[in-house]
Amino acid sequence: MRIAIAGSTGTVGKLVHSIATERGHDVVALARSNGHDLEHASLPPSVLDRVDTIVDVSGIQTLSRHRSRRFFESVSANLQQAGTAAGVGHLVALSIVGIDGVDAAYYGGKLAHERAVQRGALPHTLLRAAQFHEFAEQTLVRGKMGPITVVPAARVRPIAAREVAEHLVTLAEGEPVGRARDLTGPRDELLIDMVRALLDARGIRRTTIEMRLPGSFGRAMSSGRLRGHANAERGTVTFAEWLAAQS
Template identity: 50%
Template sequence: MRIAVAGGTGTVGRYVAEAVHRRGHEAVVLSRADGVDVITGHGLAAALDGTHAVIDVTNIVTLSAAAAREFFETSTTNLLRAEKAAGVGHHVALSIVGIDRINASYYAGKLDQERAVTAGEVPFTIARAAQFHEFAGQLLSSMRGPLAILPKTLMRPVAAREVGEHLVDVVEAGPAGRAPDLVGPKDEELADVARRQLRFDGIRRRVLSVRLPGTYGAGLASGSLRGGPGAIEGRMTFDEWLRSDDHRRPGSIHRRQ
């Protein structure tokens, strides 16, 4: 099967592409580095020629609902239009567990993405996953100084590598509308995992947890991002991930598996 991975060079995308190859399929990475832009549509037609399925793990880093909506609506519309023209038979969109009642900030864009995929003409599966183990480190690296202030967030993080494997499972199973959610094996709080990561990495830095106001902050603190009954549970805990080669410890030489 020829499978295109939109965002195939990102945190999850690289694991998706690896899993596609490992399962004996052909992976086509859709990224600007490869001459494909999902926002302008440049290069999509040629890249999707002969493709059987598309896994969309594109992303934008923003807390603006307007920016998130614009990005996901534009990228999804361009992908679906090109897929329909190329005869692609399956569109898989990665989304986030528990966001139905958090129609704000970044999650507003993901909900719009889900609606666009559902309303489209390409057979689809929406696959929701919990936050990645990599999430805390991404937030920490975006902040300067000895103090990191993180939003109070109850989550059930999962390894990005396992999300990549899950998305290939979803492709191989065929269009299903909605796949079972994927969550990690253990309930966590964002600030606590951030402290453990800093301690593991030997970094002295204080972490404060602050409940954000409004719908977004209430949603993060509510526990809904931990998912509900019936979810598939990942195997690797956060502490196991810290000790794995997938955790890029600051100053270390990363050895790929």
């Protein structure tokens, strides 16, 4: 198959890229670092020539609902337009478990992303996955405030990005199914514990402070809602196993 990956250089995107290649697929890499700004410039349909499936794992880091919505709506419209013109048969998009009704901060953009996928002309598969184990690292970088790191209070059921990437490639190889069964990790974790374990594993001494973020975004994170439904498919690699394998 020929698979285009929007966000091919990201945490999950680079794994989708390598797994698709290992499985013998041709890959078209779409990211700004490959010369494709999907938010600000129309993608020429010729880039998607002979592409069977687009996997959309693009994203930005922001806590602004407005910024997040603008990004996901622009990128989605761009992929729909170019994909339809090029005759692409399937769009696989990645969203996040438990975000229903959280039209705030970053999740407002993810809900807009889901609506754009579901209303778009391209036959689709929409997968909601839990936070990645790699989210601990992303949190560490984003939460740095001088000598301390602020970590949002969050109860999650995290999964290795590699397991999500494998699942996405399998979905890309199949027929469009609409909303796929949610995918979460094997056990519950507190984000603060994940960040502290990551620091310990690296031998870094740093003060971490857990803080509940305000509003519905903060409530969704701290309440455990982001763990997703109990009947979700479960990955097998725990955070501790993933961390041990990093060194």
